[in-house]
Amino acid sequence: MNARRVTVSLPPDLLGDVRGAVAAGAAESLSAFVADALRSQLSRARALAELEQALGGRPPAAALEQVRRDLGLAAT
Secondary structure (H helix, E strand, C coil): CCCCCCCCCHHHHHHHHHHHHHHCCCCCHHHHHHHHHHEEEEEHHHHHHHHHHCCCCCCHHHHHHHHHHHCCCCCC
């Protein structure tokens, strides 16, 4: 894979969690873990943009919160 080096700063607790996940085999390396997380975030953003386009705009906040509750997700 052709990659470029970048520098990011992470809170110590998050860095510890990521290193632990890598040690447990969740990713090949810290870089791979971060790249995967970024891909997931971008994919989610694209999917939400497509949904908004299909719906003709962003769903009302109350509807989004209800879906989050129904799915057991944290409120925003």
